[in-house]
Each structure stands twice: as C-alpha cells, then as structure tokens.
Amino acid sequence: MRYWLLVACLIALPVTADVFTYIDAQGNRVFTDRPGAGNAKRVPITPSNRMSANPTAAPPVAAGKKNEARAPFHYDMVRVLIPEPDATVRSSAGELIVSVTSEPGLQRGHRFRLLLDDEPVAEPGPSPVFPLSDVDRGSHHLSVEILDEQGRTVERTANQPFHMLRISLAQKRQAKPCAQEDYGQRPECPLKDRPEEQKSSFLPFF
Template sequence: MPSLRALLSCLLLAALPAVATPIYTYIDAEGNRVFTDQPRKNAKRLDVTPTNNMSSTPRTRDVKIGPAQPVKKPMFHYQLLRILVPEPDSTVRSGEGKVIVTVSSDPALQDGHRYLLLLDGQPVGAPGRSPVFALDNLDRGTHQISVEIYDELGRLLEKTPNQPFHLQRISLNQKRLANPCKAEEYGVRPECPLKDKPEEKRSWVPFL
C-alpha cells in the first residue's frame, strides 16, 4: 500500500535528530560575554545537545549577556587603629595653629588601603597612605579628630572614636612678654616688627 509506505517514511524522518548549528562564545573588548554561530579567533565552541523540537526560532548571530560581575573580596579586618599624636585630651601650643597628627594600625596598612583624617567631623584632604597629617592655622580651642581606613573598593574597614585635643595659640604680645625683643631682633622675629622698634638714644656733647 503506497499510502502506508509514505506515512512510515514521514514518521522515520521526523524521528531523526535535527542537525545542530555550532555555537561559539567569547569575551568582547567591552567585557561582554558574546554567543555566536560564526567561528572566530579566541572563540570557544560550545557542545549543544540536539533537540527534536521542530518549532522554528529566529537565528541570532551575536547575543550579548552583559559584562561579567567582579567578585568582591571579603572585607579586611584590622585588630588595632589608634591616634598616637596628639594624645587624648592633651594641650598643643602653637602660635601658628600647627598640629601634627600621627596614626598607627595593626597589622600595617594593606596594599590598596587608605587613611582618612577627620577634623571636627569633616574630612581633611583626600585619603592617602601616609600615617602623618599636618594641620595648619587651626583656631584656638578644643577640637575632635578621628581616623578611618578604606579599601580599594571604597568600603570603610576601621574607624577610631573621636579624640579631643586643646589648641592654645600664643599671641605676639604674649611672646614678647615671655621673650622681650632685642634691638637686633626687630624685623626678624614676627613678634618684633620694625614699627615697634624704639628709637635709639643718642648721646651728644655740646660744642664749646
């Protein structure tokens, strides 16, 4: 029966697995994972299991699935972070309002990590690796300082509590009282301006 043979042939053809199109994948210049059916340099061929699904799917040559997400490192833990100078609640005397702050950490500052100094709750400069900070022209009175450590991802790793110190700025008049100006020091010492130099007494003998 010809009709029965034709039907059997159709059934056999339908049972045969479809020919799979080769699929390749690679990372493009922008860091995106790309899938394509076109072979190219540095592309890796993927093993795709054939399917008997006869539904037609539009053929896409290049498909991007977005850049790979970087794996974040676990946060590093410092056992100790403290301010060495000035000591807590200490008094600093400076006519120019200069204060040197030094810090220490245990373990030592790791690669990619940065210190940040805060004065009265405000950051001083940009984060850096130096454990020494120079403050200049501070107002007299009590100030609060603290130090933070950040990693290369900008995450806060460690922070000291606020630590107070007291700044005393000696006035020029107080300096002159403590150390009177000598004649040769006028115009040399800041507290001994030339305008305050007393006139020299001249001794003279009347002409006879």
C-alpha cells in the same frame, strides 16, 4: 572462588541494608543480610560518596571559600599616635602634626583619612602623617578612617580630644620682651616696631 562470589553478593546488597558475616561449618566466611544466621556479626559499611545531580554546580565547600574571600579585611588596631589624648598644643598659627598607625600595616589599596571634628581635612592617602594649620583656638577631636579601594570605610577610631592654645604675638612679647637685637629675628618683633636708638646728647668737639 566461592569467597569472591560472596563478596559480589555483598556488593549487590542495597546500600541501606545491614550486612552480617559468620564462619560456616566448612570454615567458609559467609555474608548475609540475616542477623540470625549462626553467630553472625554486623559488618560496618562506610557511607558511599554521592555525586550531585547537577555536575556544574559548585560544591558547598567552594561556595564557603568564595564567601570567605569576600569578607572585609580587619585591622587589629588603628589609632592616633600624636597628639596624645587630651593633649594641649601651643601654636600661634594653630599648627600641629598628626601621626596615625595601624596593626597590621596599611594593606595594599587601602588609605588613611583624617577627620577633625568629624570633617575630612585632607585627601585620603597612604601616608600616616598629616600636617594641619590654622586650627581654631579651643577643644577639638580627631579620628582616623581606613578606606578600601571602593572608598568604603574599613575601620574608624573613636574621637580623640585635644586642645589648641594659640598664643598671640602680643602675649609672646609680654612673656619675653623684645630686645634690640630681636627685631627682625622673632615674628613677634618686626623691624617696623623697633624703637629708634637714642642719640648721645654730647656734641663732638672739633
């Protein structure tokens, strides 16, 4: 009974006071706030939990999680796959297929947007493939953006150069002249340009 009374006294001590314990001459454990009594040893006290004065206020940890949830998603890698950097594309119509990729894959609600010479060339969308046509002859650069649901830029690649070499029909015909059977089959060999077949100079005999 005396032990529990001493424990009650210990609880009643101020939380900021140091508590000591020792065994008295009768073999009883004694708790006190006086360090000089007997061979008293300090008793370690675990800090008490504290409640917020405003119970409706969100705890700091919850606020941290809320801020973390609002952090923008980060892609480890976004780049243009095709054409390769500094590639030369040959097309008489200035056509090419651009392919892009990301790691991890495109997240839900995000969209790719391709830029040619810093100008968007198509509506943003989930497809990583962009067909282009009538690209002017000369050097250009490509870049790709990833947009979120609000149209904000999440990621953007650096500009990647390529070179468009548009071969004219005349150059194609010069490189490979049109044969009689090519007219109407090859774009550079239209039917209207097919020469008339030479007629034989020998008259048929009756």
